[in-house]
Amino acid sequence: MASLTRSRSVPTTIPNHANFEYYVQRARSAGLVMTEGTLIVHQGTNWPNAAGIWSMDHARAWKRITDEVHNVGGKIFCQLWHKKLAEKPVPGPSAVQARGGEGLFERFGLDKSAGYSMPEPIEDPMAIIADYKNAALMAKEAGFDGVELHSANGYLVHQFLDFNTNKRTDKWGGSVENRCRFGLETLKALISVWGPDRVGIKMNPCGGYDDVGMPLEETKETFTYYIEEILKLKVAYIQLVNYLPQMDPELDGKKRGTPHDVLKTYGPLVKDPSNPSASNTTKLLLNGALNPDQANELISSQLIDAAVFGTLWIGNPDLQTRVEQGKELNMQLDHKTFYGFPGNDPKVGYSDYPDAV
Structure with missing residues (x-):
């Protein structure tokens, strides 16, 4: 089950009973x-x-969820996330203000009127990495089985990777090696808490979100180096995200992302189907517009180790069981209920989808 931001931790950032029901x-x-x-x-x-996951209050609330997830036989990783968008200036690699784009806001009923703030360049990236380490420690207190670094979709780690949002001239910007440094050092901090086999990473080389998206050759160069260095750390998995045109906003009448076949381009770095014995310990996961039949074919062909589903899990809380038993999948989803907002019933479109009869 993919990481799916659902915005139901009302009235604060502390998980509640609606979150409990949804995950269990x-x-x-x-x-x-x-x-x-x-x-x-x-x-x-x-x-x-x-x-959130930065305090003991968060950890205690998540612990109630993780305990019950384990009671029903599940495993759960906490995806660690940092955004630069906020009502006041917040840290970013450089003072580059995102323009956003058309398409995403309207699709999900989001209010884009607040706009994007101008980020303040991070003086010492190691201070932010310390925040990631603290979150990893809190996730361990919360009883998670591991953590995933969110390194996709134009959020903070991705902003360091992309030269459109990273204009730094110190050791954290400029060359491919320098732009990858923040993500790699953050992974090392997470590994220091969890060990490599309990740390994963999600990345979206195609970009598009929050004005990230480099030309194709620069994208391939950056993410090839990034993945090669990540493999040296022997993390549990690398989750690649396919290009999804419906999730790629437009700027100046053009799609912002960099479409290319992520599995064909980067998959062989992680998993070599012609020589399975030479495969890395790191598993390869693929996410984005897959159906169960495609997933089974890719796994059977040894091109990936596992498939990640997002939207299908929203409307099908028993997705795996439905697939195994050949039952019909619920595809009647209301995108306007994907995200919860103050004043709305948190259960609607969240924990009120039934299991298959």
Whole structure:
């Protein structure tokens, strides 16, 4: 089950009973649940009602969820998330203000009137990495089975990777090696808490979100180096995200992202189907517009180790069971209920989808 930001931690960033019901419902059949993007610091977002994991209050609330996930036989990783968007200036690689784009806001009923703030360049990136380490420690207190670094979708780690949002001239910017440094050092901090086999990473080389998206050759160069260095750390998995045109906003009449076949381009770096014995210990996961039949074919062909589903888990809390038993999948989803907002019933479009009869 993919990390799916659902905005139901009302009235604060502390998980509540609605979150409890939602995760436990899905953990009964999911092979691995990845939480929604979970904030490592309060200053990291303007996203309403996103969950956090920076304090013992958060850890205690998540512990109630993880305990029950384990009781029903599930496993759950906490996705660690930092955004630069907020009502006041927040840290970013450089003072580059995102323009956003058309398409995403309207699709999900989000209010884009607040706009994007101008980030303040991070003086010492190691201080932010310390925040990630603290969140990893809190996730361990909360009883998670591991953590995933959110390194995709134009959020903080991705902003360091992309030269459109990273204009630094110190050791954290400029060359491919320098732009990858923040993500790699953050992974090392997470590994120091969890060990490599309990740390994963999500990345979206195609970009598009929050004005990230380099030309194709620069994208391939950056992410090839990034993945090669990540493999040296022997993390549990690398989750690649396919290009999704419906999630790619437009700027100046053009799609912002860099479409290319991520599995064909980067998959062989992680998994070599012609020589399985030479494969890395790191598993390869693929996410984005897959159906179960495609997933089974890719796994059977040894091109990936596991498939990650997002939207299907929203409307099908027993997705894996439905697939195994050949039952019909619920595809009647209301995108306007994907995210919860103050005043709305948190259960609607969240924990009120039934299991298959």
